[in-house]
Amino acid sequence: MHHRPVEFSCTTIDRDLPLRVTIDANQNVKVAPGPGAAVTPPKDQWLISSGLVDLQVNGYLGTDLSDPNLSVEHAESFCRQLAGVGVTRLLPTITTNSHQALIASLRRLSSLSEESDLFSRMTLGIHLEGPFISKLDGPRGAHPREFCRPCDLNEFALLQQAAQGLIKVVTLSPEYESATSFIAEITRQGLIASIGHTAASPEQIQSATQQGAQMSTHLGNGMHTEIARHPNYLWEQMASDELHAGLIADGVHLSPAILKSIVRTKTPQRCFLVSDTTSLSGQPAGRYRDSVLGDVEVTDDRRLVIAGQRLLQAGAYKPLKDAIPIIMRDADVSFTTALKMASEFPAAAIGHRDSFPFDPQSCTGDFIVFQRDKNNRCDVKLAVVNNDVLFSNLD
Numbered sequence: 067m068h069h070r071p072v073e074f075s076c077t078t079i080d081r082d083l084p085l086r087v088t089i090d091a092n093q094n095v096k097v098a099p100g101p102g103a104a105v106t107p108p109k110d111q112w113l114i115s116s117g118l119v120d121l122q123v124n125g126y127l128g129t130d131l132s133d134p135n136l137s138v139e140h141a142e143s144f145c146r147q148l149a150g151v152g153v154t155r156l157l158p159t160i161t162t163n164s165h166q167a168l169i170a171s172l173r174r175l176s177s178l179s180e181e182s183d184l185f186s187r188m189t190l191g192i193h194l195e196g197p198f199i200s201k202l203d204g205p206r207g208a209h210p211r212e213f214c215r216p217c218d219l220n221e222f223a224l225l226q227q228a229a230q231g232l233i234k235v236v237t238l239s240p241e242y243e244s245a246t247s248f249i250a251e252i253t254r255q256g257l258i259a260s261i262g263h264t265a266a267s268p269e270q271i272q273s274a275t276q277q278g279a280q281m282s283t284h285l286g287n288g289m290h291t292e293i294a295r296h297p298n299y300l301w302e303q304m305a306s307d308e309l310h311a312g313l314i315a316d317g318v319h320l321s322p323a324i325l326k327s328i329v330r331t332k333t334p335q336r337c338f339l340v341s342d343t344t345s346l347s348g349q350p351a352g353r354y355r356d357s358v359l360g361d362v363e364v365t366d367d368r369r370l371v372i373a374g375q376r377l378l379q380a381g382a383y384k385p386l387k388d389a390i391p392i393i394m395r396d397a398d399v400s401f402t403t404a405l406k407m408a409s410e411f412p413a414a415a416i417g418h419r420d421s422f423p424f425d426p427q428s429c430t431g432d433f434i435v436f437q438r439d440k441n442n443r444c445d446v447k448l449a450v451v452n453n454d455v456l457f458s459n460l461d
């Protein structure tokens with residue numbers, strides 16, 4: 067397909083370094099130092115930064131990533147929709163289900179990675195959230211109780227085989243005796259054990275980090291509504307420097323005080339933002355049927371809940387970029403830090419510190435170009451991975 071060549075200038079967010087972006091007729095992208103042609107519209111400067119990295123995505127805008135029949139076309143349109151909201155890399159996330167259902171979902175994701183270049187490029191691996199999590203109400207969140215089970219290396223080996231080795235992060239609960247050897251073994255395999263949906267004791271949390279656990283999944287969510295004041299699994303994870311914390315900063319899942327407390331305690335570098343979106347995220351208000359969760363509602367104020375009540379969340383509604391103004395306001399961090407919490411910090415948390423975040427000196431890496439409004443919302447103009455345009459809205 068022939069495209070009109072484009073050239074424009076933009077500025078890095080930290081150092082105000084002017085860069086020139088050119089896209090030729092074959093959609094090859096080049097970034098170079100120095101200002102370029104006039105920006106349209108000229109009134110606001112466009113900014114360039116690393117693409118967003120979302121380590122927890124169950125789906126978005128009608129696409130369910132656990133659907134065993136997800137077509138290549140559908141998966142690719144999902145990828146472009148996500149790139150349109152600034153996400154250039156993600157971990158498709160599969161949640162607690164029966165063994166057979168998990169096998170089917172993981173098989174489909176691994177074959178999509180073979181069938182679609184776009185899907186495989188954006189996918190950094192799979193996040194398996196469950197099934198080795200707490201059965202208890204509160205900690206299990208919306209995961210179906212009947213399928214929550216103790217950590218099992220034999221079952222995991224079958225799941226990883228179905229995924230063709232793509233599982234990268236496993237959210238699990240250290241409350242099970244089998245968790246210790248499980249965490250040690252998957253860590254030895256180069257995977258990341260992430261503590262989440264847990265009722266573990268502080269000692270069990272400590273033992274998990276000693277075995278190599280490196281992450282907390284959506285810290286502050288997937289908990290009992292009431293817990294012992296201290297010690298408890300929340301303080302223990304907040305105080306553990308080994309654990310990078312995933313945070314759902316959507317204005318619904320965490321109150322401003324807890325969000326600020328976690329970010330201040332851990333430091334922003336050890337926190338990363340996740341969307342936790344599902345197929346219903348971005349959909350109009352109403353009642354929907356989810357294959358795993360049952361009846362789910364999108365409320366008028368754009369929240370995703372188990373139908374018939376308002377306390378139990380069924381995932382998050384907003385894309386990752388919408389967390390940027392919220393974390394700035396609630397945790398009092400700068401725009402630059404907030405952007406890094408949604409891009410470079412999650413990349414670093416899974417071992418990609420330097421492999422693809424954008425480097426303004428060498429002009430290499432994944433990037434997005436966007437316009438920042440006065441409320442710190444980002445309007446994405448361009449998303450690029452490996453010099454390929456995933457999304458553009460430059461006119």
Ligand SMILES: [Zn+2]
Nearest residue numbers: 195207284288
């Ligand atoms: Zn969860």
